[in-house]
Amino acid sequence: MKKKLYLVTGNEHKYREFCAIVPFPIERLALDLPEIQSLDLEEVVRAKAAAAYTAVGKPVLVEDVSFEITAWHGLPGPFIKWFNQTLTPAGIARLMRSEADRSVAAREIIDLYDGTEHRLFYGEVTGRVAEEPRGESGFGFDTIFIPDGQERTYGEMSAEEKNTISHRAVALSKLKNYLKRVEEGEMR
Amino acid sequence: MKKKLYLVTGNEHKYREFCAIVPFPIERLALDLPEIQSLDLEEVVRAKAAAAYTAVGKPVLVEDVSFEITAWHGLPGPFIKWFNQTLTPAGIARLMRSEADRSVAAREIIDLYDGTEHRLFYGEVTGRVAEEPRGESGFGFDTIFIPDGQERTYGEMSAEEKNTISHRAVALSKLKNYLKRVEEGEMR
Numbered sequence A, B: 001m002k003k004k005l006y007l008v009t010g011n012e013h014k015y016r017e018f019c020a021i022v023p024f025p026i027e028r029l030a031l032d033l034p035e036i037q038s039l040d041l042e043e044v045v046r047a048k049a050a051a052a053y054t055a056v057g058k059p060v061l062v063e064d065v066s067f068e069i070t071a072w073h074g075l076p077g078p079f080i081k082w083f084n085q086t087l088t089p090a091g092i093a094r095l096m097r098s099e100a101d102r103s104v105a106a107r108e109i110i111d112l113y114d115g116t117e118h119r120l121f122y123g124e125v126t127g128r129v130a131e132e133p134r135g136e137s138g139f140g141f142d143t144i145f146i147p148d149g150q151e152r153t154y155g156e157m158s159a160e161e162k163n164t165i166s167h168r169a170v171a172l173s174k175l176k177n178y179l180k181r182v183e184e185g186e187m188r
Helices: A012-021 A041-058 A082-086 A088-098 A159-166 A167-187 B013-022 B041-056 B080-086 B088-098 B160-166 B167-186
Strands: A005-008 A026-029 A060-069 A102-115 A118-129 A144-145 B007-008 B026-029 B058-069 B103-113 B119-128 B146-147
Touching: A005 A012, A005 A041, A005 A167, A012 A060, A012 A088, A012 A167, A012 B007, A026 A118, A041 A118, A060 A088, A082 A088, A088 A118, A102 A144, A102 A167, A144 B026, A144 B088, A144 B146, A159 A167, A159 B041, A167 B058, B007 B167, B013 B058, B013 B088, B013 B160, B041 B058, B041 B103, B041 B119, B058 B080, B058 B167, B080 B088, B088 B119, B103 B146, B103 B167, B146 B160, B160 B167
Parallel strands: A005 A026, A005 A060, B007 B026, B007 B058
Antiparallel strands: A060 A102, A102 A118, A118 A144, B058 B103, B103 B119, B119 B146
């Protein structure tokens, strides 16, 4: 029998993407834990996992995302949530108008933490910032992120399509493979 | 006899400004505590004070600053430190080139926390973002901040002059008055 996983996140959209990609039962614990200020995504995720474990008292899954604009020396990075809330994606695109270099990396780190060991799963997709928001799908920066090799933003893709290629999908497929190996080990 | 105050900060410049303004003995504890991600400066400062008290085990002084650009809906706010580190003040001024509204508020909150009660002291100075960095004094955003009623940036002022009018000076003068009242109370 598969053990249930607990994803601690204040973000319903992220929970849906986890469930769509990982074929293991996942329960959402809707705690909005404080995150630490850092430009190092891994540091943010490890601290969040430790806080989630303390709050929940059992092994937890947490994740966080970083949106690293080259022309802005890596900003907003893990602070993307606050840029989305204040400037909005349209405002980010507007501020980027004067930038010749539109390249950006979308990074995801998932941490499966049992109170002792952090198991980290990484996803990264490089791309560019759209000149204005396009599409209605997704959330966060989806409407202004065009992955390399594509002409459309995440926001112009179906959920299925985004969930095949996104930074979160890359990290989740690694988590999925890890969970499969654990399960096979337990079956033997 | 005046009790010693412990200022917990990773920032040597801030310590010097505290000592220059408050005529009470202040010792610096150079811990660089993690700060929480929030656009609410008071929330950041309260959490920092709680973490500092836990680390130090005696009453602590902490402070934090916010740089709230109107055209950016309050960003960078308490994230100013990371903007300074990555974009640099010159980069902030460059991104502001396309903004008609250059107004900004520099806010300071000091928290004197004894493990039970938070005593908060506020300072705010409104002004505008300079078109490019000017001056050599100060630190952080000083070279791009022009207080209302002035033509010069903090960076073009002497330390004495900045320490008479700055957001930090406003908060520190309230702390100073509070400490005087406590001392007078103890003398009676």
